[in-house]
Each structure stands twice: as structure tokens, then as C-alpha cells.
Amino acid sequence: MIQALVISQVLLGILVLGLGVMCFALARQIGVLHERIAPAGALSVNQRLKVGDAAPGMSLSAIDGRTVNVGEAGASQLYFFLSPDCPICKTLLPVVQSIARAERDWLSVILASDGGDKEKHREFQRREKLDDFPYVLSEKLGRSFGVGKLPYAVLVADGKIASMGLVNSREHLESLFEAMERGVASLQEFAARRASDGKRDHKQRIGA
């Protein structure tokens, strides 16, 4: 009897040790994940404008006749540059719509494209149910915002560029708002700054 208890006790001890090892491995993995997951943001490639610059001012009329004052002082606008024949733009439209709904008390969303047949754009606007948003066709707008690739988005707060970038996913689009809230040009800059903060902390710690 005693022998059986001894054996079971030792086996249990080994099992508990195994559980402890698993527990430790999982905790370490979470630590590694914390290191690896850096915030992902929209790629901000722009030769013309910098974050903080005043948005180029111009007055445009949308295809439905509405007037859009670009870079108006005091206005907060999200410019979403798209094209009817860009598939990624289309997948992002529901995201743009949900952002417009959620932020409608301070932000107006403007869709922008250029060239091509005006009828084609109008048909696209109807099909994708984008009637709520002013849809402007202007090559000048895209050029003055330095838009290279689509879909591109520029967030303008109080007439100034708050953030901008090539947006390929909901995460990228949301990163523009995140960057604005955190007061950085892009989340890449945010991550880089945090990394260098970390290094500085480390140097401080080791007294270097």
C-alpha cells in the first residue's frame, strides 16, 4: 500500500513538473509575442507633402454638383483616393463607410478619383451606394496631395495634414486615426520611437 502511494506521489510530482514547464513555456511565448507585435500602419510614401503641412487649398465640385472646399480651415476631412477599377479600393469601401458613420460628428469623408469617363464614376458611385459622400474627379487634387498609388488616404484635421498613406486594409486605414491621436506622422514612426526609447532606457539602466 505504502509503495503504491509512493509511486503515485512521484508520478504526480513529475506530472506537476511537466505542467510547470508548459506554464513557463506559454508565459515566455506571450513575452516573445509582445516583442514581435509592433503596430502595423499605412505606408506613408509621399514626396510632396509632410504631416503637419497645410492641406493644399482648392475648391472643387463633386460629380453630383456639391462643392468641396479642400483644406478648409477648421474642417476635418478624410480623403479617400480610389478608382472604379482598383479592386482593393472596393474591398475598403465598407470600412470607409463604417468610419464615416462612426466619426460623422467631426469628420467628413470625401472620395476622390481622376480622369476617365464621368459616367463610369457615377455608375460606380451608385452601384457601391456611395451617394452620401462627395465624389470629386480631379487630377489636380491627387497631384497636389502627392498621391502615387491607390488606394490612398489622407486625413486632414483643421486644414492640416494629420496623417496619410497607402491603405490596403482596415488596419492601415485605422492607423491613420491612431497616428493622429498619438501625434505621430505614422505608426512606423511611433514604433521606431518606442524602440529607440527602449534602447535609451536600457542604456540608462546599465549606466552607459
Added chain:
Amino acid sequence: MTIDPAISLSFGLSLAALLGAAAAHKIVSFSEFVGVVRNYRIAPNGLAAVIALVVIGVESALALGLLAPAFRSAAALGAAMLFAVYAGAIGFNLSRGNNAIDCGCSFGAAADRLGPALLFRNGALVAAALLTALPTSAREIGPFGYTSAALFVLTISILYLAAESARSNADRFHAMGHAR
């Protein structure tokens, strides 16, 4: 009040492993540890290296003392005092808001900041050391007792590391959420 020798052995060896590993790590990254001591801002900077050496010496001596049955009680009392002193230094820096420093007590874990969790941890270590310091009852330990003690030391060590990992993760998680 006495405790069973198997319990005393288990706790004593575990504390010896902890102090030994801590001292070894401090020796390996000595210059870093001097920086840690300096950051605690308790003694003049010039004394930091001396304090670092004393800490390493005390930790090593206590680890060795805990291994020898004749010195276990005394060494355990010393360990309890050491952990209490650490807790005091951490608590002092927490109270004056100097918490963004490496505690220097977690084998160099990343992003290890001072926090109240460290006070609880050190409280538990003090309790374990005081338990070890109690006189033991007369009983032969036997092979089964030694096996149990060995399993205990291994398991408690790995659980200690897991808990330290979780604490450091919690710090990082906290840092993420409050970065905005």
C-alpha cells in the same frame, strides 16, 4: 515550533537555487548590475560598485549556507532579511515614483519595471525563508523524502520563472495600453 526536515530541505534547496542563480547572473552581467544599483538612487554613485559586490557576496554566501544542514537555519534568517531589504529598497523607490527602473531581480528579464507585485513576491520569499529558518523535528528523510524534495525544487523553480515571466508580460501589456 518545528517543521518536518523534508519541508525544510525542500524550501532550503529552493532558496539556495534562487540565490545562487541570482548571484551567478549578477556576476555575469556585473557592469549592468552596477547600473541597476545606481538607478536605485539610495547610496552615492561612487559606492554602487561596492554595494554590487557586497550583494553578490551575500547572495553567494547565503546560497552556500542554505545547502549545508548545519548552517541552514542561520542562512535562512539571513535570506529573509536580504529579501526584506530588497523589498524596502523597491518600496522606497515606488513611493518616490522612481519606478521606471530595472528591478535587477529577475535574471535580466526584458521590460522589468518596479511594481507592487514585486513587494508581494518578496513578501512570499521572506515567508518561505522564515519557514526554512524554523528548527526541524527529528526524522530520517529517506530516499522518498529526497526524491520529493528534488521534484519540489525543480517544480517550484520553473513555476517561479513562469510567474516572473507573467509579471514581466503584465508590465509590457500595461505599457502597451497606456502608451496613448
